[in-house]
Amino acid sequence: MAATTPNIRKFFAQLTAGAMLAVALSSCAIVNGSEPDLSNFGVRQTVIANSLNRPWGMAWTSDSSVLITERDGQLKLLSWPESADGNQAPEIQTLTGVPTVFASGQGGLLDIALHPDFASNQLVYFTYSDGNQSANRTKVARAQFDGQAITNWQEIFANADSKADSQHFGSRLAWLPDGTLLVSLGDGGNPPVSFNGDVIRKQAQNLGTHFGKVIRINDDGSVPADNPFIEQPNAQPEIWSYGHRNIQGLAVDAETGQVWSTEHGARGGDELNTLEAGANYGWPDVSFSKEYVSRKPVAAATSQPGMVDPLMQWTPSIAPSGLAVYRGEAVPEWQGNVFVGALKFKQVIRIQPDEPGLLSEVITFEQRVRDIREGPDGFVYVLTDDKNGQLIRLEPEN
Numbered sequence: 001m002a003a004t005t006p007n008i009r010k011f012f013a014q015l016t017a018g019a020m021l022a023v024a025l026s027s028c029a030i031v032n033g034s035e036p037d038l039s040n041f042g043v044r045q046t047v048i049a050n051s052l053n054r055p056w057g058m059a060w061t062s063d064s065s066v067l068i069t070e071r072d073g074q075l076k077l078l079s080w081p082e083s084a085d086g087n088q089a090p091e092i093q094t095l096t097g098v099p100t101v102f103a104s105g106q107g108g109l110l111d112i113a114l115h116p117d118f119a120s121n122q123l124v125y126f127t128y129s130d131g132n133q134s135a136n137r138t139k140v141a142r143a144q145f146d147g148q149a150i151t152n153w154q155e156i157f158a159n160a161d162s163k164a165d166s167q168h169f170g171s172r173l174a175w176l177p178d179g180t181l182l183v184s185l186g187d188g189g190n191p192p193v194s195f196n197g198d199v200i201r202k203q204a205q206n207l208g209t210h211f212g213k214v215i216r217i218n219d220d221g222s223v224p225a226d227n228p229f230i231e232q233p234n235a236q237p238e239i240w241s242y243g244h245r246n247i248q249g250l251a252v253d254a255e256t257g258q259v260w261s262t263e264h265g266a267r268g269g270d271e272l273n274t275l276e277a278g279a280n281y282g283w284p285d286v287s288f289s290k291e292y293v294s295r296k297p298v299a300a301a302t303s304q305p306g307m308v309d310p311l312m313q314w315t316p317s318i319a320p321s322g323l324a325v326y327r328g329e330a331v332p333e334w335q336g337n338v339f340v341g342a343l344k345f346k347q348v349i350r351i352q353p354d355e356p357g358l359l360s361e362v363i364t365f366e367q368r369v370r371d372i373r374e375g376p377d378g379f380v381y382v383l384t385d386d387k388n389g390q391l392i393r394l395e396p397e398n
């Protein structure tokens with residue numbers, strides 16, 4: 001790692017003693033060991049497109065075209081002529097065929113992912129919020145994209161319960177190697193948002209609702225027969241893992257099948273987890289978070305038997321967003337690395353899971369980072385959360 005720099009000292013000043021201890025005490029094989037390098041790890045940032053209005057998710061449909069969702073409900077197609085040199089500005093089209101969504105606060109048109117067999121079936125998947133300020137819910141839809149237009153929009157999943165306000169919808173999509181689809185669903189919001197007479201966040205521990213869960217569905221929305229709680233009375237059969245606050249980073253390692261996630265804490269306590277079927281990730285019974293208003297701990301404990309500790313947590317909150325596990329060929333030194341986007345800290349954090357030390361290197365941006373994905377060229381692409389949002393390519397300087 002690089003020698004100590006003012007940036008490194010600044011980074012450690014951002015971590016509380018509790019955070020460092022949590023990493024050091026983690027029962028996982030990954031323990032804190034190395035110092036992060038804030039020197040932007042020799043990465044060049046190239047702005048590929050701008051004038052995107054709060055983009056949220058992206059999916060490449062070919063080597064020269066990418067679909068990008070915008071939170072206010074627009075779906076954009078960015079495409080380049082075949083002769084483009086990679087730095088040329090793309091043509092940007094707004095596609096029709098997406099219904100009006102509930103775009104307010106954190107809600108709107110959210111994630112997008114291609115079906116694993118997109119090349120033959122043209123299926124594209126979306127998450128979005130639907131409803132109004134007093135009753136809304138996260139939904140999943142699929143539609144077809146033939147290179148020109150979106151058609152055959154079909155809702156395939158809806159949270160069984162509605163909630164009020166415009167917080168904590170999730171919602172990231174990630175395909176498992178077996179062809180089933182994971183979807184992250186938020187806990188419904190901060191107090192005083194309530195559900196059945198109590199604060200809604202407690203629903204993350206209630207298997208009877210979809211709030212605060214990762215669900216697993218088939219590509220048509222039906223429930224896989226081997227879901228972990230399918231035999232449990234009164235449990236929602238789609239549930240795959242639970243005890244989550246608001247996962248906005250979800251990725252499957254294309255080589256190992258390992259599921260990675262990042263979730264927002266409240267005041268502090270943002271988490272990086274690896275997810276397993278049937279496991280309980282603790283929220284709100286165990287957490288490093290504090291309440292926004294009172295600043296008292298949300299939970300009495302930060303760890304408890306039967307609940308999985310995070311691999312690491314961030315206090316103060318970085319506000320984690322998109323997540324990618326790099327398996328491209330263009331940058332061998334990134335192989336197997338986990339890239340974490342951060343809204344509040346305007347960062348991408350590159351984590352090397354195989355190295356002694358989770359924290360690795362940080363690259364900073366001028367705008368909040370909303371999503372991060374590997375592109376078809378093997379470089380890493382970032383979407384920034386701004387009214388003049390950008391698509392930015394990251395590649396090694398040399």
Ligand SMILES: [Ca+2]
Nearest residue numbers: 271281282283
């Ligand atoms: Ca947790």
